[in-house]
Amino acid sequence: MKDVSLFKIGLYVLLGIGIVFAVLIFSGKITVGKPAAAAISGNVVIWGTLPQDPMGLMTDVVHQTYKNVNVEYVQQDPATFQANLVNALASGGGPDMILLTPDDVISNHDRILEIPYTSLPQATFQSTFIDQGSQFLTDTGVLAFPLFVDPMVMYYNKDMLSSAFTVSPPATWDDVVALNKKITQVDDAGKLSTETVALGSFDNITHAKDILSNLIFQGGNSIVAWDPTVKAYVSQFGNASASGDSAVADALQFYTDFSNPTDAAHYSWNATLPNDETQFVAGNLAIYFGYASELASIRQQNPNLNFGVAMMPQKKGTTLKTTYGKMTGLAIMKVSKNIQLDVIVAQTMTSDSAISQYLSLDPTVEPARRDMLANSSADANQTLFYNSSIISRSFLDPDPVQTSALFQKYVNEINVGAAVPASIVAPGNSLLTEILQTIQKQTSGPAAPGI
Numbered sequence: 001m002k003d004v005s006l007f008k009i010g011l012y013v014l015l016g017i018g019i020v021f022a023v024l025i026f027s028g029k030i031t032v033g034k035p036a037a038a039a040i041s042g043n044v045v046i047w048g049t050l051p052q053d054p055m056g057l058m059t060d061v062v063h064q065t066y067k068n069v070n071v072e073y074v075q076q077d078p079a080t081f082q083a084n085l086v087n088a089l090a091s092g093g094g095p096d097m098i099l100l101t102p103d104d105v106i107s108n109h110d111r112i113l114e115i116p117y118t119s120l121p122q123a124t125f126q127s128t129f130i131d132q133g134s135q136f137l138t139d140t141g142v143l144a145f146p147l148f149v150d151p152m153v154m155y156y157n158k159d160m161l162s163s164a165f166t167v168s169p170p171a172t173w174d175d176v177v178a179l180n181k182k183i184t185q186v187d188d189a190g191k192l193s194t195e196t197v198a199l200g201s202f203d204n205i206t207h208a209k210d211i212l213s214n215l216i217f218q219g220g221n222s223i224v225a226w227d228p229t230v231k232a233y234v235s236q237f238g239n240a241s242a243s244g245d246s247a248v249a250d251a252l253q254f255y256t257d258f259s260n261p262t263d264a265a266h267y268s269w270n271a272t273l274p275n276d277e278t279q280f281v282a283g284n285l286a287i288y289f290g291y292a293s294e295l296a297s298i299r300q301q302n303p304n305l306n307f308g309v310a311m312m313p314q315k316k317g318t319t320l321k322t323t324y325g326k327m328t329g330l331a332i333m334k335v336s337k338n339i340q341l342d343v344i345v346a347q348t349m350t351s352d353s354a355i356s357q358y359l360s361l362d363p364t365v366e367p368a369r370r371d372m373l374a375n376s377s378a379d380a381n382q383t384l385f386y387n388s389s390i391i392s393r394s395f396l397d398p399d400p401v402q403t404s405a406l407f408q409k410y411v412n413e414i415n416v417g418a419a420v421p422a423s424i425v426a427p428g429n430s431l432l433t434e435i436l437q438t439i440q441k442q443t444s445g446p447a448a449p450g451i
Helices: 002-026 034-039 052-065 081-090 102-111 122-128 131-136 158-163 173-183 208-218 247-257 276-281 292-301 339-349 352-361 380-390 400-415 421-441
Strands: 041-048 068-075 097-100 145-157 192-197 224-227 232-235 285-291 307-310 323-332
Touching: 041 052, 041 081, 041 339, 052 068, 052 339, 052 352, 068 339, 081 102, 097 102, 097 339, 102 131, 102 421, 122 131, 131 145, 131 323, 145 158, 145 208, 145 292, 145 339, 145 352, 145 380, 158 173, 173 192, 173 285, 208 247, 208 323, 208 400, 232 421, 247 400, 247 421, 276 285, 276 292, 285 292, 292 307, 292 380, 307 380, 323 339, 323 380, 339 352, 400 421
Parallel strands: 041 068, 041 097, 192 285
Antiparallel strands: 097 323, 145 285, 145 307, 145 323, 224 232
């Protein structure tokens, strides 16, 4: 038994040395020369849902840097990725590394290797990556290396705004309400004939949950947080904001007001209308909240649409700026047999050169590195996307399908008069708590996040 313990200690020491070496490269404190690079060898398999060709350019950067290292990227179907991963690991196989989002962290926490801060300092990580990357941190280490982010933005119909004698898109939600009064029209039968913004319903709004989540963030609520007393992720759905109000109730009230036909100031949308993206592309909706990655698709669908892009509206009277963002990171699996090599591969693939290679084929996402986002661009939209990426955030969603159903349930109940926003906070908190507890029972239990 003593020999086994000594063996484990020796293994951990060697592992720590390898990680420290890779992190020193990552932080730029040492440079790998040809002899050192030649000594690094092995094969690494990565699974993810990003497209094959641009990921291939990233893995090529690794091979160019380390001639004896081969990285195989296996593109997975998003619909079956998690099931395939679980099944592969159960049978003793699976990848060395995976691409993941904040939605995957809680459900995969027991499968991911945590790199301790003693090897990769928290300050180094946070100075390299945007704030949203902190969702990949625990109180003791790093779960994943951020790669890309896709921030939510506001698309607006220039012709509709000009016809309302409005020279610039709304910067705050109060501005959205003011614009709504100018553009939205209701006929004598009470039917909407011109719509300003798609808010209020759920099923015909493409990103309803993300928009609602962002409103809640702007109210000062994180939706999910770590509770050190119970050592688990817990719901913040029922928590009051700093001002003592419920950020969730306030967000739901504001959101659903836009589908209330008795609210003349806000009414702009209802559940009988076509999908919001469809309406915007057809030129029938003044504002559409979508992702930066949708720009090319909107242009392609209607080349004649005269539209612009602006930052998501912010809450008036606060300096906090946020927009919802979809982040992708690179995590090392605990079952990997060459963790030292995995860390070096992760460091190389999150370098500015590797990320630039990916973006040369897939420009629909933005880099998660601060230094790359600090670069100026002659393209106004690119600058906007960079700025939106800097303020992006999301939450550690334990089960996107179930949480979407939760938001949908309460939006619909409010809209049919079966509930008021204040009355759903407590039951909503209970439902989210149940989802979190169920998911975490399936894992070995996450460590406390440092942020």
